[in-house]
Amino acid sequence: MKLLARVAAAGALAGLLTVAGLWIGGGDGERRPSGAPRFQSAEDCRQCHADVFAEWHGSHHQISYLNPEVRALSEDFRNKECQACHLPRPVAVTGFGERVLPRLTYPEEGVTCLTCHQAQDGGILGRNDVPSAPCAPRASADLIGVELCASCHNQHETTDQWRKSSFAAQGVACNDCHMPEVERTDAQGRVRRGRSHRYPGAHDVAMLRAAATFRATLEGRTLALSLENHGAGHNFPTEERHRAVDVEVAFVGEDGTPGAWQRVHRFRQPYRDEPGENTQLPAGTTWSATVPVPDGAKRARARLWYRLTPLSTDDDGKSTLLFEHEVDVP
Numbered sequence: 001m002k003l004l005a006r007v008a009a010a011g012a013l014a015g016l017l018t019v020a021g022l023w024i025g026g027g028d029g030e031r032r033p034s035g036a037p038r039f040q041s042a043e044d045c046r047q048c049h050a051d052v053f054a055e056w057h058g059s060h061h062q063i064s065y066l067n068p069e070v071r072a073l074s075e076d077f078r079n080k081e082c083q084a085c086h087l088p089r090p091v092a093v094t095g096f097g098e099r100v101l102p103r104l105t106y107p108e109e110g111v112t113c114l115t116c117h118q119a120q121d122g123g124i125l126g127r128n129d130v131p132s133a134p135c136a137p138r139a140s141a142d143l144i145g146v147e148l149c150a151s152c153h154n155q156h157e158t159t160d161q162w163r164k165s166s167f168a169a170q171g172v173a174c175n176d177c178h179m180p181e182v183e184r185t186d187a188q189g190r191v192r193r194g195r196s197h198r199y200p201g202a203h204d205v206a207m208l209r210a211a212a213t214f215r216a217t218l219e220g221r222t223l224a225l226s227l228e229n230h231g232a233g234h235n236f237p238t239e240e241r242h243r244a245v246d247v248e249v250a251f252v253g254e255d256g257t258p259g260a261w262q263r264v265h266r267f268r269q270p271y272r273d274e275p276g277e278n279t280q281l282p283a284g285t286t287w288s289a290t291v292p293v294p295d296g297a298k299r300a301r302a303r304l305w306y307r308l309t310p311l312s313t314d315d316d317g318k319s320t321l322l323f324e325h326e327v328d329v330p
Contacts, residue, residue: 038122039135041106042113048134049113051184055197056113064110069308069318073242085152086110090118092125097147099155116148149174156269158238165283167233177207177233202243208306209322211236212281214247216302216325218293223249223300223327225264226288227281235280237267237306244268244307245281245322249291251329252299261303261314264289268310293329300327 039045042062046053056062064070065077065087074082080102087107088100106112119125119138126137127144142148150159153174162168179195186192200207211232217224225247229236237243245267251259265287270276281287293300304323305314312318 039114039118039124042109045113045117045135052194052197053113055182059198060201060203061111061197061199062109065107066110073240073309085155088115088152090114090120091116091148091151092119092142094151096142096145097150097154100151111152116143144175146173153239156239156241158234161234161238161282165233167283172233174233202237202239202306202308205320205322208320212322214302214304214323214325216249216300216327218300218327218329219290221293221329223291223293223302224288225249225291225302226286227267227304228286229281229283233283235269235282237280241269241271242309244310244312246305246307247289248303248305250301251294251297252301254296254298256298258301259297264291266310297329300329301325302327 042053042056060067064085065083067086070082070086071077074086077083077086084100084102087102088111089103091100094100100115117125117137119140124135124137125140125143127139128137129139130137146159146162153159159174162174167173175195178199178201179197180200181193182196183191183193202208212227212229215224215226215228227245227247232238237245246263247265248261248263250261253259265279267279267281267287269278269280302325303321306320306322308318314321
């Protein structure tokens with residue numbers, strides 16, 4: 001009797017998950033519940049959109065649920081607050097700009113094609129109406145709007161930061177930077193323009209260096225430092241609270257002996273239970289500081305590091321050296 005009760009309970013749960021769109025089974029036709037959306041997985045998109053699939057596969061959207069860094073920081077997703085955005089159901093289901101809900105399927109796909117492109121009725125949303133295509137996409141302004149990104153990325157206030165910036169006032173939105181235009185060649189040899197689905201961000205050195213300019217100049221016996229956030233349409237750094245940007249200085253003595261590196265400033269938003277203020281650098285602003293040059297120094301050195309966690313060190317692979325300057329001291 002206990003076994004029958006467990007089987008009945010499992011069947012009831014499966015029925016509830018089917019209604020909720022959280023079917024646990026695979027993407028093959030045999031295990032797909034009756035009435036489920038035709039498109040269930042990124043693999044359903046791959047045949048027609050091989051180039052886009054290749055861009056997405058390996059991106060931090062695709063690995064968002066399996067990423068070892070994320071799993072460690074979320075205690076293997078025991079922190080359920082993190083799970084929804086790293087394994088989300090389609091944004092259109094919960095509403096553009098609204099907090100997403102987690103799904104239970106295809107963990108290896110993380111933020112998958114259908115997270116952005118699947119409509120409430122199971123159809124496909126695109127930039128244009130293409131009724132002749134196998135997936136028959138319907139044009140949706142929401143698909144290319146900021147609210148699509150906000151459903152996940154405003155959990156750390158990144159979209160709100162953008163709204164306060166000059167980028168928003170000028171109409172420069174998320175896709176303009178994080179989905180740059182690319183050219184693709186179709187099966188007939190025709191070149192088509194589209195948007196990259198690689199999504200460069202905090203792990204892209206070129207994008208990090210384009211976000212801000214770091215300067216170090218000598219003014220008498222003082223080293224003047226500045227960091228200008230002119231290229232990011234949001235705070236620098238932004239998103240996860242563990243991101244940090246550090247300014248460090250060191251001085252070389254008259255005998256050529258290099259001194260130890262010392263941190264002058266850290267740009268970061270602290271964890272909710274951590275003391276301290278938000279020191280992220282807002283878009284369009286400049287930070288500056290001065291450091292006295294010690295007696296006997298013949299050269300001043302300055303570095304700007306981007307760190308994936310606040311505990312990262314210079315040589316642990318989680319820190320990226322963005323800029324380095326050396327100034328001779330007369």
